[in-house]
Each structure stands twice: as C-alpha cells, then as structure tokens.
Amino acid sequence: MTKKPSNYITSEENARIFDNPILEFLSKTHISVPLTIFFSSGIALSIYALLSLNIDLKFVIGYFLYGFIIFTLVEYLMHRFLYHLPGVYTEGKIAYALHGIHHKFPRDKKLLVMPPILSVTISSIILGINYLIFDLNAFAFTGGFLFGYAAYLGVHYMVHAIKPPKNIFKTLWVNHSIHHYQDDEKAFGVSSPLWDLVFGTLPKKKNR
Template sequence: MKPNHKGRAQIFENPVLERLTRTHIALPISIFILISAGLIYYGLTYGFIDVLEAIGFFFLGWLIFSLIEYSAHRFVFHMDTDTPMKARIQYTFHGNHHEYPKDKERLAMPPIVSVLIASFFFFTFKLIFGPFVFGVVAGLLFGYAMYLFVHYAVHAYAPPKNFLKTLWIHHSIHHYKDPEVAYGVSSPLWDYILGTMPKRQQR
C-alpha cells in the first residue's frame, strides 16, 4: 500500500461514525495521564499500595504495555488479510494509517473505545494482581499516553537532533521501507527481543 501524504481515508459512510474515528491527540493523552495519576492517588490514599509498591508496579505496568503495543501492532494490526472481512477489519484499524500516515486525527483510537479497553484491562489485571492493580494499570495507561505522544510526534514533526531521533528512524522504516519489521513505536525493546529489528539497525 503506497503512502499518501495528503488526504484522509473514508472508513464509514455514516457521517457520525466517520467523525468518531477522528480525535485530536491531546484528548486521549490528557485522559489517560489523568486516569493513571488518579489510580496511583486512589491506591495510595486508601492503602491498597505503598509508595515502593506503587513505583515498582507502575514500571511493571509500563513494561506490560510495551509488550501489548508490540503484539497488537504485529499480530492484530498487521494480520493476514486472506478474507474480505479480515481485510476490512485490518484497514479500519490500521491499514488506513499506512495509506495516509500524515492524517493527524487518526493517530489514536477514539477515546470511548480506548476507555472501554482500559476498563477491561483493569478488571482483568485485578484478578491477577489484586490490590497492586492500581500501580500496574496506572503504568499501563501512562505507557499508552507516552505511545500516543511518540506516535504523534514521529508523524507530525521533523526528527529531533538528539537520542530520540532513533524512534523517528525506527518507525519510518516500518512505514516507508518494510512494514514487516520495527513494530515497536514507543520503544524498540521487543523488536530486539523477538527478532523484528530492521537488519541495518541490527548491524
């Protein structure tokens, strides 16, 4: 699919649904940073976690998010499109972004969808981590907010002249050279671990 630097894909014919697919990046970033801070505050205030637990499980949640980000990008957003339905799902969730990578209003899921997914993760991780869920999910949602920030910055701005330039190069390789490598956006960690680093960067 050849990238188009101008224009925007039409995903739904219904104008209401079509409008819901677009969002200003500041909205979800603000929402999830506030929820993340609120979870830490609630957990500490009501004695579910102490300060050290909050810090430790926050970073664990951030690490878990990085794996979720990589896995979703590689195995869901780049699924095999061997049926018309799968092709439609893939294009709706991610293919349109590869076709129009400069569309700044489609660099994040609609907030209502991402809040529902975040709620699912909270109740799932509560079964696994018990009261430590307040730290874990806070880290996970903060990781998502940072992912959104990095993803937007990579597509909207020129590469900076510092160590963050690596992220610009990494994601540009995924978009413009080889979509089957460089799945990590906010971090190349899992590309290193799972063998999907671009060959030039591996050398």
C-alpha cells in the first residue's frame, strides 16, 4: 500500500485546482453534462453504424460490446499504472494532479468530472485512431467505448456522492471505498471488478 501522509484525507470538500478564477469556474461541470454527452453519443454512433452505414446488427452489437470491454480494461490499466505512479500523494507531481488530489478530496464533486471540452476532444481522437484500426466498425466500437466511459463516470460519481445503494451497484460502491479508505493497491476497477479479478487485485472478502 502506498504510504499516505497522516491526516491525508481532508474533511474539507473542495480543492482549488486553478488560481485563475475563469479556469476554476470552467473546471466546475455538473455530472449530468458529460453523462448526457457520452451515453447519447455512444448510442448515436452505434445507430449511425446500423442505419447509415448499413452494418449488420450482429457486428454492431459485437463491436459495441468489444469497445465497452476494452474501455473497462483501459480504465483499469490507467488507474493502476498511471494514476498511482510514485508521487501520487505529493503535491506538484503529475500523478497528484491526475489522481492524488482526488484521493485527498474524495468528496469534491468537480474532481469527478473532466471538463467536456477536453473529454470530447480526446474522444474524437480515439474515434480517429479506431477508424484506422477497425475501418467502419470503429463507429460501433467507439460507441461502446464511450458508453463505458459514461458508465464509469456515473458509477464513480455515485460512489462518492451517495450512501451505499441496496442493489447490484453495492459491490462497486464497496470496492471503490476499499480502494480509497483501506488499501489503495486493491480494487482499481471502478465500472467493473472484472480486471481486478483477472489481475488478482480484487479485495479479499473479509475486507468488505
């Protein structure tokens, strides 16, 4: 477990990211904005593949699911190997700005959402790269990938903003809370425990 400074998790809700008041204002995006953008663009890309590109339904569904699963893998690998680089709890380090600040201010809602201008730009680049790999199947694949991103955002927001739900999301809620408050070398998957299971980082039952 990476050593956190004592009294690391602050009770203060809000971290300040930018000194500039305009940039600080732009960093505050309501969760409903990216959720709407990415759930609907995920579905729209798949419908486009089906109706405008006339791609067979079974290919659209197959590539959508493929994109979704690959998103959960990318999410896991980035969280485990990029966000938790050495220095994650040291102010001024890249990993701190990317992720350590979220561990320090877990209840700060604006740290749960990337500004849409940035996420939409990154998504367009991802669609371009996918097109080079998958040709026209890139639309359904990227649709599933963006749908996965929206699911990740929704689950992550839920874990930090509400009490544990009494439904299928409870496991995700418990796992991410273990990652934050008990052992930051476990439970890297937010939107699914699949890759924690595959790579052996699922928290043990007794921790739950």
